[in-house]
Amino acid sequence: MTMRDRLRAGVGAALREAGVSEAAEFSVERPRRASLGDWSSNAALTCASSAGTAPRRLAEQIAASMRADPPAHVEAVEVAGPGFVNFRLAPSWLHEVLTEVVSATSDGYARSDVGAGRTVSVEFVSANPTGPLHAGHGRWAVYGDAVCRLLERGGYRVLREFYVNDRGGQIDRFAASLEQARSDSDSSESGGYRGDYIAEWAAEMPADADVRQWGLRRARHDQTETLDAMGVTFDLYTSEAELVARGAMDDILEELHRRGVVYKLDGALLLRSSDFGDAEDRVVVKSNGEPTYFLPDIAYHHEKFGRGDTVIDVLGADHHSYVPRMRAALAALGLDIDAYEARVGQVVNLRRGGESVRMGKRSGGMVLMSDLLDSVGADITRLVYLLQSIDTTLSIDLDALSAQSSENPVYYLQYAHARIRSLGRQAAARGVERVPLAEADLSVLCGERELDVLRTLADLPDITLSAMQARAPHQITAWARNHAATFHRFWHDCPILSSETDENLRQARLWLVEAARTGLAVALDILGVSAPERLAPVDEPAAEAASSR
RNA sequence: GCCCUCGUAGCUCAGUGGAUAGAGCAUCGGUCUCCUAAACCGUGUGCGCAGGUUCGAUUCCUGCCGGGGGCACCA
Numbered sequence: 001m002t003m004r005d006r007l008r009a010g011v012g013a014a015l016r017e018a019g020v021s022e023a024a025e026f027s028v029e030r031p032r033r034a035s036l037g038d039w040s041s042n043a044a045l046t047c048a049s050s051a052g053t054a055p056r057r058l059a060e061q062i063a064a065s066m067r068a069d070p071p072a073h074v075e076a077v078e079v080a081g082p083g084f085v086n087f088r089l090a091p092s093w094l095h096e097v098l099t100e101v102v103s104a105t106s107d108g109y110a111r112s113d114v115g116a117g118r119t120v121s122v123e124f125v126s127a128n129p130t131g132p133l134h135a136g137h138g139r140w141a142v143y144g145d146a147v148c149r150l151l152e153r154g155g156y157r158v159l160r161e162f163y164v165n166d167r168g169g170q171i172d173r174f175a176a177s178l179e180q181a182r183s184d185s186d187s188s189e190s191g192g193y194r195g196d197y198i199a200e201w202a203a204e205m206p207a208d209a210d211v212r213q214w215g216l217r218r219a220r221h222d223q224t225e226t227l228d229a230m231g232v233t234f235d236l237y238t239s240e241a242e243l244v245a246r247g248a249m250d251d252i253l254e255e256l257h258r259r260g261v262v263y264k265l266d267g268a269l270l271l272r273s274s275d276f277g278d279a280e281d282r283v284v285v286k287s288n289g290e291p292t293y294f295l296p297d298i299a300y301h302h303e304k305f306g307r308g309d310t311v312i313d314v315l316g317a318d319h320h321s322y323v324p325r326m327r328a329a330l331a332a333l334g335l336d337i338d339a340y341e342a343r344v345g346q347v348v349n350l351r352r353g354g355e356s357v358r359m360g361k362r363s364g365g366m367v368l369m370s371d372l373l374d375s376v377g378a379d380i381t382r383l384v385y386l387l388q389s390i391d392t393t394l395s396i397d398l399d400a401l402s403a404q405s406s407e408n409p410v411y412y413l414q415y416a417h418a419r420i421r422s423l424g425r426q427a428a429a430r431g432v433e434r435v436p437l438a439e440a441d442l443s444v445l446c447g448e449r450e451l452d453v454l455r456t457l458a459d460l461p462d463i464t465l466s467a468m469q470a471r472a473p474h475q476i477t478a479w480a481r482n483h484a485a486t487f488h489r490f491w492h493d494c495p496i497l498s499s500e501t502d503e504n505l506r507q508a509r510l511w512l513v514e515a516a517r518t519g520l521a522v523a524l525d526i527l528g529v530s531a532p533e534r535l536a537p538v539d540e541p542a543a544e545a546a547s548s549r
Numbered sequence: 550g551c552c553c554u555c556g557u558a559g560c561u562c563a564g565u566g567g568a569u570a571g572a573g574c575a576u577c578g579g580u581c582u583c584c585u586a587a588a589c590c591g592u593g594u595g596c597g598c599a600g601g602u603u604c605g606a607u608u609c610c611u612g613c614c615g616g617g618g619g620c621a622c623c624a
Contacts, residue, residue: 036568045567045604055604081568082605128624170624268622279552279620286622293624317618320553346554347618388562391554393617395561409573411587419585426584478563481572492580492589500583537585 003039003093003458004028006071011043011085014065018058020051030459037078037086038093038455044083055083094454095442098515101457102437106521110464115156121308122148123161125227129219130174132197133226133369136316136348139394141369142385142528143345144314145232146473149526154468159308162234163300166216167241168293174219175212178202182211195366197222226370230378231528238303240296249291252299252333256284261332276328298329305335312471313342320344343471345390351397367398376405379529383410386477386527409481410529413520416484418535419491420517426497427510434514440507449490450512456483457519464526473526480523487516 007028026043044059051058059079066077066085073093078086101109124144127137148158165171177193181202201218205211227233243249256262261272267287271294274281284295304311315322323342331337350357350367357367373381384396387409401408427434445451460479467475495501496509524531 031568032565032571033569040568042567048604084568165624168624173623266622270622283622288622290622292622297624317554319619319624321619322624324552344553349617392562393555404574406587407574408587412573415585415587419588423584430584474563478572481563485572488588489590491584495584497584535585535587537587 113155124314273328
C-alpha cells in the first residue's frame with residue numbers, strides 16, 4: 001500500500017466521521033513546497049460546499065479525526081492556508097520508499113498495470129519512402145518511441161507502426177528524379193526531388209534496375225538503418241501499395257458506399273466528412289478514377305482499429321488538418337472515435353549559426369538524421385528531442401549542439417549514473433561489501449540531502465503515470481534532471497567510502513545510491529538514453545562508454 | 550479570412566484550478582592532499598493585454614495583440 005493510498009483512506013474515513021456523506025473528488029499530493037509538509041490534501045476545500053461547512057472548519061475536523069488514529073509514519077496533521085490538511089511524516093516513510101525501489105529494480109519500479117494488457121497501436125514517423133530521414137522526422141521518431149516505452153511501463157501492449165506511402169504521385173516524381181539524375185547529372189526537372197542523395201543514389205543504381213522498385217527499397221533501407229541507429233524499431237510496416245493490392249482499399253470503398261457516406265461530384269467521389277465534423281467534404285476518388293492518398297489511409301486506419309484498443313497517430317503540425325478528416329472518416333465508418341487519438345507536435349526549426357536551415361526533400365539543403373547521429377550520437381540526439389514538450393517549436397542550433405556537446409544535459413544525467421557505478425568499483429577495490437538490504441539500518445538516513453533523494457524517488461511512479469497519460473515524455477526528462485540534481489548535491493555533501501563515515505551510515509548510503517541509480521535507470525530507459533557504467537573524463541579522449549540501455 | 554498551436558526570468562524552457570511560480574544556460578564570484586570538478590555553492594522586480602467562470606485563475610472560457618504551422622482531385 002502506497003503512502004498516498006494510506007492517506008487517502010485516512011482522509012476518506014475522516015470525512016465520513018465528519019458526516020460528509022457524499023465526498024467530492026479530492027486529491028492527496030506532495031505539496032510544492034517542503035515547508036508545507038510531506039503530503040497534503042485539498043479534501044476540505046472540495047467537500048466544503050456539499051458538507052455545508054466552512055473549508056477551514058472541515059479541515060480542522062479532518063485533522064482532529066486523523067490525529068486520533070494516524071496512518072503509518074504520520075507524525076503531524078496540520079491545517080493551513082484556505083483549508084489544506086497537511087501531513088508531516090517521519091523519515092521512515094522514505095526508508096520504505098528506498099526498500100520499495102531496490103526490490104522493484106529498474107525493471108519493476110514505476111511500473112503500473114493501468115493498461116491491463118490492452119493494446120495500443122502507435123503510428124509515428126511514417127516518412128515517405130522518397131529519401132532519407134531528416135532532423136524533422138527525428139522528433140517524431142524519438143517522441144513516438146518514448147511514448148511507447150511509457151505505455152509499456154503502464155501495462156499496455158504496444159504496436160509500433162510505420163505506414164509507407166509507396167504509391168501515388170510523389171513516388172512517380174521520385175522515380176523520375178532518379179531516372180533523370182542517372183541520365184543527366186546537369187539539370188533537374190522543376191518539381192522533382194533535388195536533395196544531394198538523389199545524385200548519389202542514382203549513381204549507385206544498377207543499369208538494369210527497375211528505378212521505382214529500386215528507389216523505394218533504397219529509401220526504406222536508408223530510413224530503417226537510421227531508425228535503428230537511434231534505437232527506434234517498429235513492429236509493423238504497412239505498405240500502401242500492398243494494402244491496395246490485397247483489396248483492403250476496395251473493401252473500404254464498398255463499405256463507404258454501403259453506408260451512404262460518399263457521393264459523386266464532377267466525376268469525383270467525395271466523402272461526406274463535413275457531416276462528421278470536418279470543415280468540408282473530401283475527395284476519395286479523383287475524377288480520373290485514381291484514389292487519393294486518403295482512401296487507402298482510411299483503410300489502413302480501419303485495420304489499425306482491428307488490432308488496437310486505442311489508435312494513436314503522431315504527426316507534425318504541418319499535417320494537423322488531416323486529423324478532423326480522419327476522425328470524420330472513422331466516424332463515418334461507425335468506429336468508436338474515442339479510441340482514436342492524434343498527437344500533433346510543432347515543427348523542428350534547425351539553425352546553423354544564426355541562419356535557419358530549410359527542410360524538405362524537394363528543396364534540398366536538409367539536415368539528415370544520420371548526419372546528426374554521426375556528429376553527436378544517439379543519446380544526445382534523443383535527449384535533445386525529449387527536452388521539451390512537443391507543443392513547442394523545437395529549435396536546434398546544429399553548431400551549438402556539436403560545440404557544446406560536452407555540456408549537454410544528457411551528461412548531467414549519465415554522470416550521476418556513472419558516479420554510482422564507479423562507487424561500486426571503488427568499493428570492490430577497497431574491499432567494502434554491501435550487507436543485505438534487510439540488515440542495513442536505514443534509520444540513519446536522516447540528513448536533508450539524503451531525504452531529498454528519496455523524496456524525488458517517491459515521485460517517480462506518479463510522474464510516470466502522468467507522463468504516460470499526457471503522452472508527455474518530457475515530464476520524465478524534467479524529473480530525471482531534478483533527480484540527478486538532488487543526487488549530485490547528496491554526493492557532494494555525503495561521503496560514503498571515506499574512513500570518517502560510520503559503517504552503519506556507509507551501508508545505508510550504499511543502498512541509498514543504489515535506489516537513486518535504479519530510479520535514474522528507469523527514467524533513462526523510458527527516454528531510451530543509455531545508462532553508462534562510466535563516463536570518460538572530459539579532458540581525455542572519449543573512451544567508449546559501456547552502456548546498458 | 551478560417552482552423553491548429555504557442556506567448557512564463559536576458560536566452561532556452563519546466564510547471565499548477567489553490568497556499569511564497571521553478572530549472573538550465575549566460576553573467577559575476579567561490580569550492581578538488583577527499584568515492585571522476587561532465588560536479589557542488591552563492592548571485593533573479595517574470596506568467597503578452599482585456600474581460601468572464603470560480604471561495605481561489607499564470608492554469609479553464611471569450612476577445613485582442615504577437616510568433617509558428619495549415620487551409621489541393623499533393624502526401
